[in-house]
Amino acid sequence: MTEMNPSMPKGHLTEPEPLHGIKLILATIALGLGSFMNVLDISIANVALPTIAGDFAVSPAQGTWVITSYAVSEAIMLPLTGWLSSRFGEIKQFIIATLLFTLFSVLCGLAWSFPVLLIGRIFQGIVGASMIPLSQALIVKSFPVEKRGMALGIWALTTIIAPVSGPLIGGWLTDHYSWRWVFYINIPFGLLCTGLIYWLMKGRDNVPVKKPIDAMGLLLLAIGIGCLQIMLDKGNELDWFSSNFIVIVAVVSVISLISFIIWELGEEHPVVDLRLFKIPNFLISCLCLFIGSFAFYIFVVIGPLWMQTQLGYTPVIAGMVMASTGLLAIFAGPLFGSQLPKLGARRVATFGYICFAISAIWSGSMTTDVDFHYLQASRWIMGFGIAGFFVPLTAISLSRLKGPQIAAGAGLTNFLRNLGGSIGTALGVTIWQNDAIRNHAVLSESINPTNLQFMELSNYLTGMGLDEPAQLQLVDLLVSSQAYILSTNHLLTLSGLIMLSLIPIIWFAKPPFAAGGGGH
Structure with missing residues (x-):
């Protein structure tokens, strides 16, 4: 039985024994796949944008919301990873996030209208944001202490290769099959990843801590980061601060983020540990x-x-x-x-x-x-x-x-x-x-x-x-x-x-x- 270490933060057990042999190899592959498919999804859809816009008869400017909707929702949720994993458990959160990410990938591929595609992309960003940091945390904890440097090196490959290979894979799938396969490609990765992690890491999760929900912090974060990401994604298209829309979202973002920092530093149970x-x-x-x-x-x-x-x-x-x-x-x-x-x-x-x-x-x-x-x-x-x-x-x-x-x-x-x-x-x-x-x-x-x-x-x-x-x-x-x-x-x-x-x-x-x- 794993004992509680009083020096650790509440809700954390002393770390379980590292994985060894074939289990360590399979866990590394599974966690790497989870991170890879998430990072890949950011860049792989870029190449398909002209085709997607043409299929749904929307303008190229409207088509870019396929990227913006994903980026905004992911940006809002990424800082919440620590709070979510503490409340639900790191392994449980990773498995649920990966399964839902795969499910919403299917919705994106099946999308029968442009709004449905955007809804799928928003939820992909919401559920998938924690996949990358949790894969990083879990892969480090799975390796023996003396080999954690190698674990970080292996994990880093996902953030290195995926952005570079995304346009290549996305272009090939769009040219030879359909833009829908840009999303369907996640299905085998997601199912394999969740199946392996559930089998290999059963019983190794941290104890969830039921902290109160910092509703005000969550609201300020969502408004601040959401407006910031929209400003960055649409700024060049709208000629930056010559656009009243960009000026408004910039002001709202600055006020919200300053308020968020002040609020979180005084909050007993902050949604983000600044x-x-x-x-x-x-x-x-x-x-x-x-x-x-x-x-x-x-x-x-x-x-x-x-x-x-x-x-x-x-x-x-x-x-x-x-x-x-x-x-x-x-x-x-x-x-x-x-x-x-x-x-x-x-x-x-x-x-x-x-x-x-x-x-x-x-x-x-x-x-x-x-x-x-x-x-x-x-x-x-x-x-x-x-x-x-x-x-x-x-x-x-x-x-x-x-x-x-x-x-x-x-x-x-x-x-x-x-x-x-x-x-x-x-x-x-x-x-x-x-x-x-x-x-x-x-x-x-x-x-x-x-x-x-x-x-x-x-x-x-x-x-x-x-x-x-x-x-x-x-x-x-x-x-x-x-x-x-x-x-x-x-x-x-x-x-x-x-x-x-x-x-x-x-x-x-x-x-x-x-x-x-x-x-x-």
């Missing part, structure tokens, strides 16, 4: 995850966007370029994790930041005639970069957490990672477009009869039989191409420099970084 930020290692890792995710999503979003709009790549081909970033990560993630106590989390993170910066700056030195293979080559080393980013930061974030704090902390870190990614995506696309417009204006100033190069090109095109309007149209296309490559290069280089700026911050974290010690 006191975790008093732990220095947790605070530092959250800061680095937030800023690093901002830089990472600029890299992940802007590159494919440029390839598809300027190089004419299909989503599948652009996805193949980006998929190369995950190849080295498949090996680097478990390698870094297993060697984390020996190499030290801060050293691994520093190496990862440097690799990310090298790849980003290399990718930010392209010309308009770059080819597919060169684009892939410039992203290979990014595998070391993203593995060196996620694995040690996850270890550092959990290094001072105990019992139920692990699930609560994992929920907060994943929320901040998603928020950093949302801000990076929204601002990145806006800056990319505005910078390209400025570059186009500057370059166009040199298109005049006093420019010898322009006159030589004009004479050459005249000799090719093109009249003046056709020549100007062709020159405008060339200028636009140059304007967007300059904008793309600036942003990718910026993402690398941002990641380098995290190196001094991570060294403020204090070892040991793994349960039982180890790591520098």
Whole structure:
């Protein structure tokens, strides 16, 4: 019988014995699948948006609500992971969440109207938000103390590979079958995952604690995070603060979130444990995850966007370029994790930041005639970069957490990672477009009869039989191409420099970084 440890928070039992042998392998696969299908669902639907909008006869702008509805509901629920797992039990909460996520995936695939699809996506986000942090918490607890670094490395693969492979898988399914299979693909993963976890972890759950529901905190959180996510998702489309709608949701978000923080700090049973930020290692890792995710999503979003709009790549081909970033990560993630106590989390993170910066700056030195293979080559080393980013930061974030704090902390870190990614995506696309417009204006100033190069090109095109309007149209296309490559290069280089700026911050974290010690 497992005994209560008085030093643990109320409702927590001393941790059960780690799993071993085939059970440990199966549990790792099952928890990894749960996290993978959830992260995959964020990116896989992006590629299918034009087809979905066409099938339901809605505008492309309305079609983006397939993504926004999921992102908003998930963002609201992620910080609640600790409260939910404490109230219902971590394993029970994970199993229920995964089953319901699978069920609502079926509803999305069967959707007979656009509103039904949106309802399915909202509920996917609500029930699925806790899957990622709980898979992280449970996979760490399933491994022996000395192998928890490897556990983190294996878990990190789901957050690395899924966003990269999502567009590739989504494009292939949409092209060869139907956009509905973007959602049906979750069915076998969800059923296998829940079946294995129920069998392997029966009787290992924490004791639920019936805390009072912090209704006011929950309401303020839902309004604040919901409005913030809507602002980020729709800001670029509505031209940001020139839109009254964006101004209103921004003001409501700021007021609600400030009120939420004040309320939670004075609440006896807060719905989100903000006191975790008093732990220095947790605070530092959250800061680095937030800023690093901002830089990472600029890299992940802007590159494919440029390839598809300027190089004419299909989503599948652009996805193949980006998929190369995950190849080295498949090996680097478990390698870094297993060697984390020996190499030290801060050293691994520093190496990862440097690799990310090298790849980003290399990718930010392209010309308009770059080819597919060169684009892939410039992203290979990014595998070391993203593995060196996620694995040690996850270890550092959990290094001072105990019992139920692990699930609560994992929920907060994943929320901040998603928020950093949302801000990076929204601002990145806006800056990319505005910078390209400025570059186009500057370059166009040199298109005049006093420019010898322009006159030589004009004479050459005249000799090719093109009249003046056709020549100007062709020159405008060339200028636009140059304007967007300059904008793309600036942003990718910026993402690398941002990641380098995290190196001094991570060294403020204090070892040991793994349960039982180890790591520098």
